[in-house]
Amino acid sequence: MHTHCCFCSMQCGLVIENKDDDTYKVKPSKSFPVATGRLCQKGLNAVTHTQHDSRITRPLQRENPEDDPWMPRDWNHAMISIAERITSIQSKYGHDAVAVYGGGSLTNEVSYLLGKFTRVALQSRHIDYNGRYCMSSAATAANQAFGLDRGFTFPLSDISKADYIILAGTNIAECQPTMVPYLLEAKKRGAMIVTIDPRYTLTTKLSDIDVRLRPGFDAVFVNGLLHVIVKENLYDHTFVQQRTQGFESLVDAVEAYTPDRVEALTGILPEVTRTIARGFAQAKTGIVLTARGVEQQTNGVDNTLNYINLSLVTGKIGKNGCGFGAVTGQGNGQGGREHGQKADQLPGYRLIDDPTARQHVADVWGISPDDLPGKGVSAYEMIEKIDQGKIKAMIVLGSNPVVSSPNNHFVKQALQKLDLLVVIDMFETETAQLAHWLLPGSSFLEGEGTMTNLEGRVIHRPQVFGEYGDSMQDYQIICQLAKHLGKGQYFQYDSIEAVFDELCRASAGGKADYSGISYDRLKKEKGVYWPCPSRDHAGSPLLFTDRFYHSDGMAKLTPITPKKPAEVTTRAFPYVLTTGRLASHYLSGVQTRRTAQLNRKAPVPLAEIHPWLAKKLKIGKDQKVKLTSLRGEITLQVKIHNGIHPRTIFVPFHWGGALSINQVTNDALDPQSRMPEFKICAVNAERAD
Numbered sequence: 085m086h087t088h089c090c091f092c093s094m095q096c097g098l099v100i101e102n103k104d105d106d107t108y109k110v111k112p113s114k115s116f117p118v119a120t121g122r123l124c125q126k127g128l129n130a131v132t133h134t135q136h137d138s139r140i141t142r143p144l145q146r147e148n149p150e151d152d153p154w155m156p157r158d159w160n161h162a163m164i165s166i167a168e169r170i171t172s173i174q175s176k177y178g179h180d181a182v183a184v185y186g187g188g189s190l191t192n193e194v195s196y197l198l199g200k201f202t203r204v205a206l207q208s209r210h211i212d213y214n215g216r217y218c219m220s221s222a223a224t225a226a227n228q229a230f231g232l233d234r235g236f237t238f239p240l241s242d243i244s245k246a247d248y249i250i251l252a253g254t255n256i257a258e259c260q261p262t263m264v265p266y267l268l269e270a271k272k273r274g275a276m277i278v279t280i281d282p283r284y285t286l287t288t289k290l291s292d293i294d295v296r297l298r299p300g301f302d303a304v305f306v307n308g309l310l311h312v313i314v315k316e317n318l319y320d321h322t323f324v325q326q327r328t329q330g331f332e333s334l335v336d337a338v339e340a341y342t343p344d345r346v347e348a349l350t351g352i353l354p355e356v357t358r359t360i361a362r363g364f365a366q367a368k369t370g371i372v373l374t375a376r377g378v379e380q381q382t383n384g385v386d387n388t389l390n391y392i393n394l395s396l397v398t399g400k401i402g403k404n405g406c407g408f409g410a411v412t413g414q415g416n417g418q419g420g421r422e423h424g425q426k427a428d429q430l431p432g433y434r435l436i437d438d439p440t441a442r443q444h445v446a447d448v449w450g451i452s453p454d455d456l457p458g459k460g461v462s463a464y465e466m467i468e469k470i471d472q473g474k475i476k477a478m479i480v481l482g483s484n485p486v487v488s489s490p491n492n493h494f495v496k497q498a499l500q501k502l503d504l505l506v507v508i509d510m511f512e513t514e515t516a517q518l519a520h521w522l523l524p525g526s527s528f529l530e531g532e533g534t535m536t537n538l539e540g541r542v543i544h545r546p547q548v549f550g551e552y553g554d555s556m557q558d559y560q561i562i563c564q565l566a567k568h569l570g571k572g573q574y575f576q577y578d579s580i581e582a583v584f585d586e587l588c589r590a591s592a593g594g595k596a597d598y599s600g601i602s603y604d605r606l607k608k609e610k611g612v613y614w615p616c617p618s619r620d621h622a623g624s625p626l627l628f629t630d631r632f633y634h635s636d637g638m639a640k641l642t643p644i645t646p647k648k649p650a651e652v653t654t655r656a657f658p659y660v661l662t663t664g665r666l667a668s669h670y671l672s673g674v675q676t677r678r679t680a681q682l683n684r685k686a687p688v689p690l691a692e693i694h695p696w697l698a699k700k701l702k703i704g705k706d707q708k709v710k711l712t713s714l715r716g717e718i719t720l721q722v723k724i725h726n727g728i729h730p731r732t733i734f735v736p737f738h739w740g741g742a743l744s745i746n747q748v749t750n751d752a753l754d755p756q757s758r759m760p761e762f763k764i765c766a767v768n769a770e771r772a773d
């Protein structure tokens with residue numbers, strides 16, 4: 085049985101074999117091109133959680149989540165009760181009192197249906213998803229610079245063709261391990277690899293130059309690179325003149341960022357700045373990749389824009405072996421944001437406040453554009469609205485905001501105020517522990533659909549297993565609920581393929597145009613890169629070969645003035661906390677903490693601290709540190725490692741409850757993308773005896 089791994093944006097091909105003892109063996113698919121016949125440890129263990137004893141097998145209900153036990157219910161009772169409660173809440177408080185919170189691991193079809201359900205069945209403006217915490221800064225930056233947001237502007241195979249690769253705030257070797265062979269292939273050809281990160285990671289091992297940059301200083305450092313490129317006349321004059329706008333303003337913005345000044349601000353030696361600037365600009369081909377390290381900040385959009393500036397001024401985009409990429413984290417972080425799960429978007433990346441876009445999508449859905457609600461607010465802002473009493477009910481599908489949100493004591497308190505919280509999931513997640521209803525959804529092996537990987541390749545993922553227990557496929561739950569809300573006529577589908585065909589029509593003419601894609605093509609061609617506007621279009625592996633997506637066809641250079649993070653260190657909170665992923669876990673850990681083979685590699689989070697800090701705090705190996713911020717505290721065992729910046733502490737975020745680092749993180753948001761500042765907050769650290 086062929087399928088695709090659910091645990092990251094590579095979407096590697098899997099082959100699942102049923103063994104004699106009724107267990108399953110997972111092997112890499114040799115025929116699917118993305119992962120070059122490899123799987124990482126998560127892929128090899130991707131089936132285990134789907135068979136876990138703690139899976140929810142039937143709808144569960146309770147009146148009072150704090151005191152009452154779960155009571156099993158049948159689906160019909162569940163649908164009628166939930167629909168009645170929603171109707172009652174909306175008649176009292178208005179349509180916008182009910183919100184939907186989606187996920188970045190859902191298929192394109194379920195993401196699309198969730199957006200349609202919110203706008204058509206609930207007629208609420210409030211939908212957003214956990215991708216807000218993942219790709220929103222990269223998406224905003226790409227839209228501003230290129231007029232189009234696709235994670236990679238090039239196919240994965242182009243990485244091997246690059247002569248110079250800059251990896252900024254991205255730990256590919258742990259988060260997307262099967263991308264490493266592409267980097268190794270480039271190295272074999274003589275490519276230089278530069279990593280920019282506050283930590284020495286498995287990815288740093290691949291680098292020729294390792295820039296150990298403190299969190300929050302990316303814009304300063306990149307301004308230094310741009311300064312050298314401009315001053316030494318190393319930029320691509322023809323490309324800058326013919327394909328970009330804003331160069332003069334950029335030159336002014338980087339004027340003051342001499343390598344000496346960069347050293348004064350960051351400690352990075354001037355020769356390092358000069359060497360990287362010259363090397364990247366003079367290389368024939370080159371790629372810049374960023375990820376959450378630079379994006380999950382209140383200056384995340386600016387940071388990303390500056391790395392894009394680097395690609396643009398050197399003319400390294402729109403050609404083979406060149407490009408910019410924001411490495412998508414979640415399994416369908418790309419497709420999940422293209423078709424209507426975001427607060428301000430309709431399918432195909434259409435903006436919900438654009439009258440032409442509203443008319444097009446309303447026509448496909450068979451409604452009047454006047455009945456479409458307007459723009460909602462971002463994921464964390466929905467939680468603030470719950471706290472303010474403006475949102476009274478929420479449906480959460482495939483997401484665990486109690487673990488994944490910043491400042492999660494506040495999030496938990498807010499969700500406890502809801503009159504109705506419905507969670508659709510495979511397990512009783514930390515969020516489901518606060519819910520009135522827990523509905524058993526499908527695993528990645530039980531629901532057919534499409535996913536879009538980090539390079540913009542749309543792939544078909546078949547159904548491998550039947551429904552688990554009395555669970556229902558996610559798309560059917562949405563359609564059933566719509567029916568019980570009296571909107572069933574808009575949710576009549578014979579199959580999930582019919583949902584995809586409608587999605588394609590809704591996306592036609594939009595930026596993420598899927599209208600030339602079909603299940604048949606996806607199966608035959610092993611994926612199709614969007615945009616693909618017609619059935620005879622081959623798809624678009626390499627973007628921007630002759631024009632960008634702004635109306636004038638030009639890319640926009642953006643001058644960046646570096647700003648401080650929302651929270652700076654003080655005498656009381658003298659260290660910087662940063663968070664991230666581990667190779668053996670995925671997101672809030674709901675699936676991977678239930679996978680023994682993965683969990684035993686990292687059963688608890690460790691606080692990574694530098695030997696200098698360990699000595700200062702008198703903390704030895706196997707001892708614990710207490711981290712305190714303005715929002716909360718956490719006590720963790722330490723990992724003493726000289727690969728981290730001395731004043732920076734790293735903690736992975738895959739755990740809930742007392743082990744959740746998001747008790748401490750800052751909920752300040754980027755003003756443009758509304759991305760929380762997961763990567764920087766000021767903490768105190770002390771030995772915990």
Ligand code: SF4
Binds near residue numbers: 126261
């Ligand atoms: S690289 Fe990603 S998609 Fe591939 S096996 Fe690992 S977790 Fe799964």
